[in-house]
Amino acid sequence: MSKNESVLIVDDSQVSLKIIASCLKDLHQVSIATNGAACLQIAQTHPQPDLILLDVTMPNMDGYEVCEQLKKNPLTAAIPVIFLTGLDAEKDEERGLLIGAVDYITKPIRPAIVVARVKTHLTLKLQRDKLNQMAFHDQLTGLYNRHYLMDIAEREVLTAKRHHFALWVLMIDIDHFKKINDTHGHAVGDIVLQAVAETLAQDCSDQDLIARSGGEEFVILFDPCEDEEAFNKAVGLLDVIESLNPHNINVTISIGMAKISEQDENFGRFLKRADDALYQAKKNGRNRLEIA
Secondary structure, eight states, X not given: XXXXXXEEEEOSOHHHHHHHHHHHTTTSEEEEESSHHHHHHHHTSSSOOSEEEEESOOSSXXXXXXXXXXXXXXXXXXXXXXXXXXXXXXXXXXXHHHTTOOEEEESSOOHHHHHHHHHHHHHXXXXXXXXXXXXXXXXXXXXXOHHHHHHHHHHHHHHHHHHTOXXXXXXXXXXTHHHHHHHHOHHHHHHHHXXXXXXXXXXXXXXXXXXXXXXXXXXXXXXXXOHHHHHHHHHHHHHHHHTOOGGGOOOOEEEEXXXXXXXXXXXXXXXXXHHHHHHHHHHTTSSSEEEO
């Protein structure tokens, strides 16, 4: 546990805010909000708080309603919420836990209890974050793994078809990667993979989904965009990768690209068309883009 963890305190009482903030300010980064609307706004702002201490009894929007909105929003649902309350009836505690709170701290505030409860739930959150990192990310490159890709992309396909978005998927392969491994060794091959992955992540937008599909293959699902923009982004990836020179090794990629169609009933079929286009790109000389 370090002071890097951030705690958002939400209370309409200035006295309570000062007491709680004084308990935590030397241990964690502390921010405050005096109403529910401000809490919801701060919770969605990067960097997000790691934990929220939320007063139950506030005007306009009470803590229960705030917690419900936090848990309904995918951007804030994972932030643990501890209720601060002067209510001690069992039904009040049950209600809060049922809508997603992880704990209760009753008023009047006891500093030692606040510090201990916050430490416990920050530790649990850090452990959960590490598990999620391992479960959803490729350990070598830090990109999303194939399991996460298939799960999220399936939903993106359904959404795109429902709302008629222009969705593009790219299947990318590092050219002659086996030769790199055979000539320079697998340790250098890993460095090349990491360099390519980092460059792809930097060159794409935060809304694009980028994953290592396996071996030297990567998949990018562009955030919905029009044809010209998608084409220019893909061509840009060819150029930026070719400019890399990790360990003085010339690196290029081949890209197969597909636009979603009515026949793509699922992401697997959509991706297969991009994979077929990738095969054509490799067959036609590599370091090129082919569109399905």
